[in-house]
Amino acid sequence: MSLPAGPFDVAVVGAGVVGLAHALACARRGLSVVVIDRDTRANGASIRNFGFVTVSGQEEGAMWRRARRSRDVWLDLAAAAGIPIHQRGMLLAARRPEAAAVLESFAAGPMAEGCELLGREASARRFPGLAGGVAAALVSPHELRVEPREAIPRIAAHLAAAHGVTFVWGAAVTSVEPGEVGTSRGSLAARQTVVAPGDDATALFPDLLAPFGLTRCKLQMMRVRPSRPALPHVLMSDLSLLRYGGFAALPASGALRARLERDAGPELAAGIHLIVAAARDGTCVIGDSHVYDPTPDPFADSAIDRMILDSYEALLGERPAVTESWTGTYASAPATPVVVVAPAPEIRVVTVATGAGMSCSFALAEEIVEAMGS
Ligand SMILES: Cc1cc2nc3c(=O)[nH]c(=O)nc-3n(C[C@H](O)[C@H](O)[C@H](O)COP(=O)(O)OP(=O)(O)OC[C@H]3O[C@@H](n4cnc5c(N)ncnc54)[C@H](O)[C@@H]3O)c2cc1C
Known part of the structure; x- marks a missing residue:
């Protein structure tokens, strides 16, 4: 199956919560977005967790602030995408x-x-x-508690239906260059790219990520x-x-x-x-x-x-x-809860390097999209 033609404003690699959060932040700015995942549906940490959006107990400073903001985004999104909140x-x-x-x-x-x-x-x-x-x-x-195996597919469906986000499933991203994303099924054009590969963070940019000891x-x-x-x-x-x-x-x-x-x-x-x-x-x-x-x-x-x-x-x-x-x-990662590197001004690699991706990703994505001037 051929890839969508594009070009897109933003390509997001990875359809876990971190990738979806970036897709949402970009779509809310009116940008055209494509999300590419090697699997046929999200199957990583984002559907295996507790779905526990934790605020109290997060590390003081940025993580606590991100958790509070992300909780608010979860509430909006849950209402818009029909995601049940199972506990508060x-x-x-x-x-x-x-x-x-x-x-x-x-x-x-x-x-x-x-x-x-x-x-x-x-x-x-x-x-x-x-x-x-x-x-x-x-x-x-x-705090909020969602059922992740229910919530993550609903976020993807909502992004596609309400924000026109394009999803490409079953395409492994093999290279990311300014303006172009290479995949196992061909390449597509995007002005900016956010790589959110979860715990597979060393496959695409091993040298840049090596100092973090992931x-x-x-x-x-x-x-x-x-x-x-x-x-x-x-x-x-x-x-x-x-x-x-x-x-x-x-x-x-x-x-x-x-x-x-x-x-x-x-x-x-x-x-x-x-x-x-x-x-x-x-x-x-x-x-x-x-x-x-x-x-x-x-x-x-x-x-x-x-x-x-x-x-x-x-x-x-x-x-x-x-x-x-x-x-x-x-x-x-031993020293930081979040790893963000910029291989080029229009590319970011983003990994939540602690067990808090459900709790902090929406705010983190807003920060990164803002900083990229998307
Ligand atoms: C058991 C468990 C319980 C947890 N409980 C909680 C919790 O209750 N609350 C909380 O806040 N956090 C929790 N966490 C942490 C949280 O789940 C993670 O921080 C978060 O899901 C990471 O999201 P992600 O999108 O980075 O990764 P993932 O969900 O793993 O998604 C990464 C995606 O990238 C895709 N991908 C990778 N490389 C490529 C490539 N080259 N080309 C195309 N696609 C690619 C993968 O196929 C995958 O779909 C828990 C984690 C686990 C494992």
Whole structure:
């Protein structure tokens, strides 16, 4: 099948959330856009995640600002594209006193705007479904939860129908030069190009990206069917406080880390922290774990799944039936959450190099499109 003739104002390589966010930002400026993906539909990190648009807990500064703005774009887009919001807000349930201290410290700072800190009794009254009670809880109203395997195709369909964005599926991009994108099915002309290849960031511009030390992070995920109704908010707990920069940077997290090293060593080693994200059909997506390797194996380790289910049972008092399990990978860089390079003034390569692409991409794309003067 031949490629569309073009020329386009902007070509976007990659139809994951980062690519779609750039396509949206360009289309909103009235530009003609083509999105090219090597697969026949989005199949990467963007459909394998929790669909958790996380605000509270993002690293202070640019990431927190991007998450707030991206959440607002998600709300607009969800309404326009018919994307259901399955949950709103986040509940961070602290089981250990050291975790409660981190929440107290966060609640005293500026990033806790709009959040509510609950003590032991108030948490038990508000969330009786939490087994054995918790030492404290933080309720953040800012978050959204979409079902990614539903949301990502709907964004693509909406961009095509409402903004006239052209999609080329099943064409691997093999070269990007100023004005021209080469693919496995021929080339097309575009004035500017944004390359958003997810964790395959080193294939097209390996030398430019080498200084960032990009690797991959592999996560294990499950869908479960609990017997009880889900909590109203996406649930996280003690181990999560070490994984989100906005909490982990607080001095109080040092004591929590020491405590978790004593009583949750295997979970820490596998990078496990519990997230429970509910869907309207009564299922929940739960996870996750973090193992870093440039070429992670595709195998889900049953010991890791067991530890995730143990964490679920400790917090929610039951062991739910597992209906699906999968692994996913995202790009990871040691020193920066976002990698952006410019091989030429009219080309950008954009990779979210931490597990926050669903939370920050729309704002990031607006920044980049603005900076390119598209
Ligand atoms: C299990 C898991 C859970 C996560 N949970 C969350 C969460 O709840 N909240 C959150 O904010 N973030 C989460 N993340 C992170 C988030 O999913 C990622 O940051 C984000 O999806 C990255 O989007 P992307 O578009 O860069 O990558 P992808 O979704 O991987 O898309 C990249 C696309 O580029 C295409 N591509 C690559 N190279 C080429 C080429 N040469 N030619 C043509 N096409 C190409 C691929 O086919 C692919 O479709 C999670 C990640 C994982 C794996």
